Each structure stands twice: as structure tokens, then as C-alpha cells.
Amino acid sequence: MGDGNNTVTLIIDGKQVTVPKGTSILEAASSAGIFIPHFCYHKDLPWEGTCRMCSVEVEKAPKLVPSCCNVAADGMVVHTDTEKVRQVRRSVLEFLLLNHPIDCPICDQAGECYLQNYYQLYGLYDSRFRLEDKVKRRKALSLGDMIILDRERCVLCTRCVRFCREVSRSEALGVYNRSVRCEIGTFRDEPIVDPYQGNLADVCPVGALTSKKFRFKRRVWFLDRTPSVCASCSTGCNIYIDHSNGVIYRFVPRRNPYVNRSWLCDEGRMSWERLQSGSRLVDPSRRIDHRFIPMPWDEALEMVAGRLMETVRLHGAAAVGAVASPAATNEENYLFKKFASEAIGTPNLDFRADEGHRTFDRMEDHLLRRLDRNPNTRGAMDAGMTPSEGGLDLDAMLDAAARGTVKALIILNQNVALKKAGASAALARTPFIVYLGEMNDETAAAAHVVLPIAAFTEKDGTFTNFQRRVQRIHKAVNPPGAAKNALDVIAALIRKTGGGVEKTDAASVFEKLASETPAFKGLDYGATGGEGVVLR
Amino acid sequence: MRIKDPVSLGFLIETVRGMGVTLRHLIRHDLATISYPEKRRVYSERYRGLHIHTRKPDGSPNCTSCYMCQTACPAECIEITAGEVDDPAVEKAPVEFKIDMLRCIFCGFCVEACPCEALIMSKRSELGMTDVREQVYNLERLMTRDELGKLEPGDVGFRPYYDASRASGKEILIGPGGKEKFSPALRKLADIEKLKPR
Numbered sequence: 087m088g089d090g091n092n093t094v095t096l097i098i099d100g101k102q103v104t105v106p107k108g109t110s111i112l113e114a115a116s117s118a119g120i121f122i123p124h125f126c127y128h129k130d131l132p133w134e135g136t137c138r139m140c141s142v143e144v145e146k147a148p149k150l151v152p153s154c155c156n157v158a159a160d161g162m163v164v165h166t167d168t169e170k171v172r173q174v175r176r177s178v179l180e181f182l183l184l185n186h187p188i189d190c191p192i193c194d195q196a197g198e199c200y201l202q203n204y205y206q207l208y209g210l211y212d213s214r215f216r217l218e219d220k221v222k223r224r225k226a227l228s229l230g231d232m233i234i235l236d237r238e239r240c241v242l243c244t245r246c247v248r249f250c251r252e253v254s255r256s257e258a259l260g261v262y263n264r265s266v267r268c269e270i271g272t273f274r275d276e277p278i279v280d281p282y283q284g285n286l287a288d289v290c291p292v293g294a295l296t297s298k299k300f301r302f303k304r305r306v307w308f309l310d311r312t313p314s315v316c317a318s319c320s321t322g323c324n325i326y327i328d329h330s331n332g333v334i335y336r337f338v339p340r341r342n343p344y345v346n347r348s349w350l351c352d353e354g355r356m357s358w359e360r361l362q363s364g365s366r367l368v369d370p371s372r373r374i375d376h377r378f379i380p381m382p383w384d385e386a387l388e389m390v391a392g393r394l395m396e397t398v399r400l401h402g403a404a405a406v407g408a409v410a411s412p413a414a415t416n417e418e419n420y421l422f423k424k425f426a427s428e429a430i431g432t433p434n435l436d437f438r439a440d441e442g443h444r445t446f447d448r449m450e451d452h453l454l455r456r457l458d459r460n461p462n463t464r465g466a467m468d469a470g471m472t473p474s475e476g477g478l479d480l481d482a483m484l485d486a487a488a489r490g491t492v493k494a495l496i497i498l499n500q501n502v503a504l505k506k507a508g509a510s511a512a513l514a515r516t517p518f519i520v521y522l523g524e525m526n527d528e529t530a531a532a533a534h535v536v537l538p539i540a541a542f543t544e545k546d547g548t549f550t551n552f553q554r555r556v557q558r559i560h561k562a563v564n565p566p567g568a569a570k571n572a573l574d575v576i577a578a579l580i581r582k583t584g585g586g587v588e589k590t591d592a593a594s595v596f597e598k599l600a601s602e603t604p605a606f607k608g609l610d611y612g613a614t615g616g617e618g619v620v621l622r
Numbered sequence: 623m624r625i626k627d628p629v630s631l632g633f634l635i636e637t638v639r640g641m642g643v644t645l646r647h648l649i650r651h652d653l654a655t656i657s658y659p660e661k662r663r664v665y666s667e668r669y670r671g672l673h674i675h676t677r678k679p680d681g682s683p684n685c686t687s688c689y690m691c692q693t694a695c696p697a698e699c700i701e702i703t704a705g706e707v708d709d710p711a712v713e714k715a716p717v718e719f720k721i722d723m724l725r726c727i728f729c730g731f732c733v734e735a736c737p738c739e740a741l742i743m744s745k746r747s748e749l750g751m752t753d754v755r756e757q758v759y760n761l762e763r764l765m766t767r768d769e770l771g772k773l774e775p776g777d778v779g780f781r782p783y784y785d786a787s788r789a790s791g792k793e794i795l796i797g798p799g800g801k802e803k804f805s806p807a808l809r810k811l812a813d814i815e816k817l818k819p820r
Contacts, residue, residue, distance in 0.1 A: 191686050191688030191690070191738070192686050192687070192688060192713050225710045225713065226713055301706065302704040302714055305688075305689045307693065308689075
């Protein structure tokens with residue numbers, strides 16, 4: 087029996103399971119590794135108990151009980167796989183499929199559909215219903231920017247309704263009409279206005295709500311899945327990057343109970359579009375007037391190193407300014423700092439081009455989004471990407487550049503020209519600017535040499551979110567064109583300016599970072615996967 | 623010439639006998655070889671040759687882009703690009719459908735996987751070409767290449783789901799026996815839906 091008053095012990099399929107008081111039978115079973123089929127139950131939504139798929143046999147109970155909305159009690163004996171239970175699951179499936187159009191060939195959910203999966207386990211019967219008698223409903227109804235509703239496929243589990251009511255609080259969806267005419271919809275079919283509506287396609291267990299952006303793009307079984315972290319704000323929501331043949335097709339939330347639970351905002355969800363938009367930097371190049379002339383990597387690195395060393399020789403190391411980035415990984419910032427302070431020897435180092443360092447933990451809404459649009463502001467702060475003794479911060483650097491005392495700027499993946507008011511004028515007067523960037527943006531246009539680097543979907547590393555949770559990102563696809571991993575580029579620059587770096591893979595650089603930077607002391611790279619590690 | 627050596631005499635006898643076989647075959651008519659390509663064999667009804675993409679009665683491709691053939695294909699020679707169709711009774715249709723005949727191993731898995739009988743096979747096996755690029759057949763070519771117009775019912779090859787009882791000459795290249803796929807009620811619903819603003 088359970089110890090004290092906080093836990094209960096019950097027996098599920100012959101296994102003794104101890105869970106906290108108040109846990110449902112379904113969750114107790116899942117904690118013991120026993121899967122109970124369900125439609126309406128969702129880990130991060132309040133229970134409803136409408137689908138009856140999760141019914142199980144409890145000894146001494148007069149009939150089967152839905153396990154998602156019955157609390158596990160001390161001494162309960164539960165059977166999840168008896169003939170009676172299987173029969174109920176078959177019947178539930180038969181009722182759900184009664185009016186289902188079975189248009190799997192054109193349904194985007196096929197391959198990750200609960201109906202399909204359960205039918206393989208418990209169905210496999212011939213329909214007793216004539217095709218012509220099926221109730222026809224509206225198909226392919228557009229509900230807002232992200233969602234398409236197909237009412238024929240709906241199983242009325244109300245997950246979406248509960249999501250809009252309890253999680254995003256937009257109250258957009260509801261169940262209308264009664265009995266066989268029962269259907270999900272918005273008031274007068276008006277579009278959903280909800281910055282979290284993309285999640286509706288994820289919570290829907292069948293193909294009733296599907297994503298408009300992913301519609302017909304790729305069958306899900308062709309997709310490869312790489313765990314990563316969203317880089318659209320300082321929350322650092324955990325995601326899966328779904329990609330195939332080097333092309334990203336979608337981001338889906340990866341459950342992390344401490345960060346984003348099962349959710350992801352629409353802005354983050356679609357942030358991969360920008361990375362495949364064609365406005366990426368693809369070739370190392372130098373600017374002559376307003377045209378960029380591509381050049382080989384070696385030549386470009388040689389030229390950058392040569393110009394920087396010449397500036398140091400003629401005007402001193404303080405004439406070089408280094409701008410790090412809250413969008414770069416911890417490893418990149420660490421190596422960049424090494425480059426600036428050791429290889430070049432300049433004290434001018436800063437990353438604060440926006441208000442991120444003040445707003446990183448301020449919420450934009452009630453759920454996930456934060457005002458700081460950078461994924462790694464805390465990491466840049468922890469890695470000490472600020473001016474050392476006597477150094478200039480970014481404002482002072484730009485001032486000095488405008489006055490002519492700072493002769494060269496090296497900018498790491500941050501659109502300074504757009505983020506800082508008046509930066510464009512200062513950049514225009516700087517004799518030499520190197521930009522290690524992803525996008526062909528305003529800063530790239532102001533730079534003299536552009537070095538294209540990999541985006542967060544194209545490299546390994548760690549981001550530190552607003553909670554100081556260090557989380558791993560993994561490489562999913564290759565960078566476009568000749569773009570390279572920033573770690574390799576910075577390491578090459580260090581080597582060419584007389585410094586030394588041994589290994590440039592993210593794990594080795596992280597090891598160095600953890601041994602040298604107090605904030606990251608003793609952290610293990612391998613431990614940063616999964617739910618991440620919070621720094622103390 | 624006199625032959626003293628009995629071994630050489632054996633050779634001579636065998637040579638004459640061999641010539642006899644040759645002469646006998648010269649006048650035979652039931653030989654294993656034929657004068658290809660002037661003469662051709664009758665192929666099996668299930669012969670797996672060059673693919674045919676069937677059409678709906680209105681001429682549009684029968685395929686719904688479910689990607690079953692691409693999934694089943696062991697040679698990875700099929701490439702489909704799906705697109706959206708305004709008609710809510712159809713929804714999804716291929717924008718492009720390519721089969722690389724140089725990679726294809728003519729196993730017929732794609733035909734077996736197809737839920738719409740959109741892909742069937744012909745008995746044609748000669749795929750000569752002057753340009754490698756010609757061997758990637760696109761949707762247009764799979765549906766409407768010249769020879770398809772001249773096909774007789776017996777010329778179609780592997781077609782496992784064909785219901786011969788519904789067959790008539792006209793249906794060779796038209797999908798599942800020209801069957802009405804959607805009930806009149808749904809057609810009507812679809813028409814109403816088209817009038818509503820999206």
C-alpha cells in the first residue's frame with residue numbers, strides 16, 4: 087500500500103504501480119509503460135472523457151471505466167487488455183468510423199493518425215455500413231491562416247475546443263448542433279484569430295484539423311525528425327525539425343514540461359520559412375561599391391585576417407570592435423570571445439544591440455512568447471560577451487566608428503544596422519566591416535566582407551533560455567551553398583591571426599567553455615539534450 | 623587422300639553428322655527463335671512493361687497523390703509533386719508525376735499499391751532513346767503518349783484490380799472502370815460549396 091497520504095499503489099495488468107494521489111488510471115498505466123489507447127485524453131489538456139476509447143476493466147467495478155477521468159485508488163486492480171476491453175475498443179472504433187470518409191489517400195494526417203493506428207490494433211473488420219449512407223459534411227474549410235477543417239474526419243474528441251478554451255484562451259472553437267449533426271466549428275465559420283492556432287493541427291488526433299502550411303507538402307512517413315530548440319524568442323521552446331532530403335517541412339513542438347509543455351507559437355512554428363527563403367547568404371564575398379563579388383573561402387578568410395592584423399598594427403587593438411550575438415550558440419560566442427580578446431586583443435566586445443538583455447524574461451502574452459526575440463541572450467550574458475576593462479560597449483563602438491577611432495568591426499550574426507537606431511550611418515563610415523551572417527540583411531549590405539554561416543537548424547550547439555536552461559540544438563540539414571558552420575569560420579580566423587584552436591566541433595568547444603567560464607562550470611554537453619540543464 | 627588414323631576418321635564422321643543437323647534445321651518451321659522485331663511473341667496478360675497513367679472521364683489524371691507508389695517503390699524512381707484542386711470532392715491531385723525508367727526495375731509494386739488504379743502497366747518493353755533525359759517520363763507523357771491511342775484492350779499489361787466484367791474497349795485508359803466515385807449527393811454539396819466565399 088502507498089506510503090503516508092501522498093501516494094497510492096494499485097495493480098495494473100499484474101504490475102504493482104505507485105503514483106501520486108490524484109493521478110488518473112491512464113497516467114498511472116503510462117508511468118508503468120502500459121499504453122492505453124485514447125483520443126480525447128491529452129497530457130497537457132484538462133480531461134473530458136468523451137471518446138470512451140480508454141475504457142479499462144477494474145475489478146469489483148460494475149462496468150468498464152474510462153481510465154483518463156478515473157483517479158487511481160489504493161488497492162485497485164486494473165486490466166487493460168482483456169477480451170471485454172478489446173471488444174469495447176473495437177466498438178468505439180466502429181462507431182467513430184461510421185461516418186468517417188476514409189479518405190486516407192488525400193489526408194495529411196495519414197501516418198500519424200490515431201484512427202489508423204488503433205484500427206491496425208483493434209479494428210480490421212469489414213464495415214457494416216453502406217458507403218452511400220455515410221453522413222456527408224463540409225470538407226476543406228479554411229479556418230484562419232494555419233488551419234483547415236474537415237468535418238467528415240472529426241471524431242468530436244474536443245481536444246481543439248479545450249485547447250482554445252484552456253491554453254490559448256481564444257475561445258475560438260466550439261461544438262455546434264446535437265447528435266449526428268454534432269460538429270466542430272467557429273462562430274459562423276469565421277477564421278480563427280489566435281497566435282497559437284498551429285497547435286490545433288497537432289492536438290487533433292485525426293485529420294479533421296490539419297496545417298494549411300504543411301498541406302500536401304510531404305507524406306509524414308518520408309520525414310526525418312531531429313530534436314532541436316526554437317530560436318524565435320528567449321523562451322526556447324523544444325521542437326522537432328521535420329525534414330527530408332535536406333529540406334525542412336515543418337517544426338512541431340517537442341514536449342518539455344518545464345518550458346513549453348506541448349505547445350509552440352505560430353511565429354516560431356513557421357520560423358524555418360525564412361531560412362529557406364532564398365534571402366540567405368550563400369557565398370563568401372567582398373563588396374565593391376554596391377555589388378558583392380563571390381570569392382573562395384580561403385581567400386576571404388586570408389583577406390579578413392590580413393585587414394584585421396593590419397588595423398591592429400597601424401592603430402592598435404582598440405581600433406577593432408567585436409559584436410557578438412544573442413542569436414549565436416554558447417559555443418560560437420565563447421570562441422568569438424577568444425578570437426576578439428586573445429587573437430585580436432581588443433577589449434571592445436558587446437552583444438547588446440537590442441533590449442533583449444533587459445527583457446529576456448518578460449512575457450509578451452500569457453503562454454509562451456517573450457519580448458526578447460533572441461534565443462540565447464542569457465547564454466551571451468553568462469559567457470561574458472560584454473566589454474572588458476576599458477573596452478567600449480556597442481553604442482560607444484558605433485560612436486567611435488562614426489568618429490573614425492574604431493577602424494574595423496567584426497559582427498557575428500546580428501542585424502545591427504536594423505536593431506540599433508543610427509547604426510547605418512556609423513557602419514557606412516567604418517573602413518572595414520566583416521559580417522558573419524545567415525541572412526542577406528541590412529548589415530550584410532553595409533559589410534565589406536560577408537562570410538555566410540549555418541543557421542540553427544544546420545548546426546550543433548547549445549542555447550541558454552530565459553530560465554538559464556541550457557538546451558541542445560542538433561543539425562538537421564546542410565547549410566545552403568558554401569555557407570559554413572560559424573565555429574569553423576571563427577576557428578579559421580583565430581588560426582590565421584596567430585592564435586590556436588584544436589577542435590572545432592560543438593562538443594569539444596562546449597567542454598572548453600564549461601571548464602573556463604564560471605557560469606557553465608562542470609556542465610556536461612551530453613546532459614544538455616532532452617529537457618536541458620538549468621544553471622545554478 | 624587416305625585416312626589412316628582412326629581418331630581423325632571419327633572427327634570426319636562427326637562433322638558430317640553435325641552438318642546433317644544443320645541441314646535438318648534449315649527446313650524446320652517449329653524453331654525457338656523468331657525474327658524479332660518483325661515477329662513478336664504474345665506476352666502474358668500480366669506483363670510488366672512501361673507504365674500507363676489512367677485518366678478520369680474528364681481527362682484529368684486519376685492519381686490523388688497519395689504517394690503509395692512512391693512509398694512502395696524499391697528503386698525510388700517515382701517522384702510526385704502534389705497540389706490542391708478547387709473541387710472539394712477531389713481536393714488533392716498531382717502537379718507533376720515522374721517515373722525515371724532508367725531506375726525502374728518494373729516490379730509492379732506501384733501498380734499494386736495504387737488505390738485508384740491510376741497506374742497500370744503496358745506490354746511495351748522497348749525503351750530506346752537518343753537522350754538520357756527522355757527516360758524520365760512525366761505525367762503528360764504517361765497519360766497521353768501517342769501509342770496509348772492505338773491500344774486495344776489486350777495490349778494493356780499488369781492491372782491487378784481490373785474488373786473484366788465491366789470492361790469495354792473505351793475504358794482502357796480511364797480509371798476504375800469509369801465508376802462514379804462520389805455519390806450525386808456529394809457532387810451537389812460540392813457545387814454548393816463552390817459558391818460560398820472561402
